Amino acid sequence: MTDLLEHASQSEAKIRSGAGKTYGIPMAVLAELTHRCPLQCPYCSNPVELERAGAELSTEEWKRAITEMADMGVLQIHFSGGEPTARRDLVELVRHATEAGLYSNLITSAVLLTRDRLEQLSDAGLSHVQISFQGSEEGLADRVGGYKGGHSKKLEAARWTRELGLPLTVNAVMHRQNLHLLPKIIDMAVVLDADRLEVANVQYYGWALKNRAALMPTEEQVDETTRIVEEAQERLRGLLAIDYVIPDYYALRPKKCMGGWGQQFFNISPSGKVLPCHAAESITGLNFDSVRDHSLAWIWENSPALNLYRGTDWMPEPCRSCSHMEEDLGGCRCQAFALTGDAAATDPACALSPLHEKIFRTAQTEAEAASNEFIFRNFAGGTAESGRK
């Protein structure tokens, strides 16, 4: 899921921003309908403090937000979670988005889907389905997802997706414990008739940060992955598009996270908070405005939290005098906060950050230690793998 956001932000749209503004018209919205999810992936992109069902926006509140975003110029809505199909009103919300002129994507674990429900979603105007996979085979995939039988349900839902004529993206979240399966995952995506495969290395915020030692790939794995992906991209041209997200800790330049903080994208949390990305609540001390208190248009213009890291004025050195500052906008604020305690610091993924060497060594050390026990994601703040059963 993490990576979908990046793709949204790296979109090929060259959309003009208003004159003099440091941000544009929002292009895509991630609507996290709920944090409820039957899976317990240790790298879940939701915040560690999950929002309870009782705090979720009502159907009417979501519909109003959807109407407002379409009026603002948003073009695509990604229905996500948690598990969005856990919301009983999903079909109604998709239909509302279609009527508002939005292009809708479903980002799902697929384990709760039935063929009938998928057909209803398709009839309601759903344009694209993205299914997350934890591996290419039951054993490991079901262990990572913490859900027995999950992998085979996903395969079934992927087939229904294509039978209904909907385009399919296979989202494969990759880490040390499943990277050896990558060639099989690529074959699986082709056999499933997927249009796109996202090979998304885990990004370390929230739950994934808690599980970093169990997930961090070795440098050799990352090099091998890049080789496999590049070979497959060439070989499968016209057959399967493969998007690749490398892990930040082994990068030299930081990513232009979300295309920049509050630039062209926002996220609505289950309770209605408007965030620049799904991970932004990991930065403590920021107050995010809610669609329960303000219109989306007001929030996009005025939210102090959204305005905080827009443009380049907030930047410290070495970003402030760096020739790459417009290119990467200083990298990721959540990662800067997670690794330095200061959200305004240069993203340590950047080779120019004084901490870059240190996080690179942390990654190497953790990967070599090969401690594979997960802390599974749940509403109780996580459960250690060894403490289950």
Next chain:
Amino acid sequence: MSELQRSTPRPQLSDDSRPKLARHARLKFDKVREQWVLLVPERVLVPDDTSVEILNLCDGERSISGIVGALCQKYAAERELIRNDVIALLQDLADKGYLTVSGEDKQ
């Protein structure tokens, strides 16, 4: 090299193909930004004026020859050049799964 096959192969365009945008590739004029956009999974593409004109002719009824013919009437360029541009644009979209072809006469 690979034995792998899609169960729905990408169409190879010929002069007789009658192309149409796939259901999940939506061309629309965005009133807020005052420009045409092509909405596809995870992407928003911004087609140039020529591409918009070509895509608006892709109705699943007109063949590629018909599309080229319509453009030839409007523009002074040589037919072969126009045809090359049309095929290049549409085959690229077909390769990405954004274009379907109806009623193709397989030779």
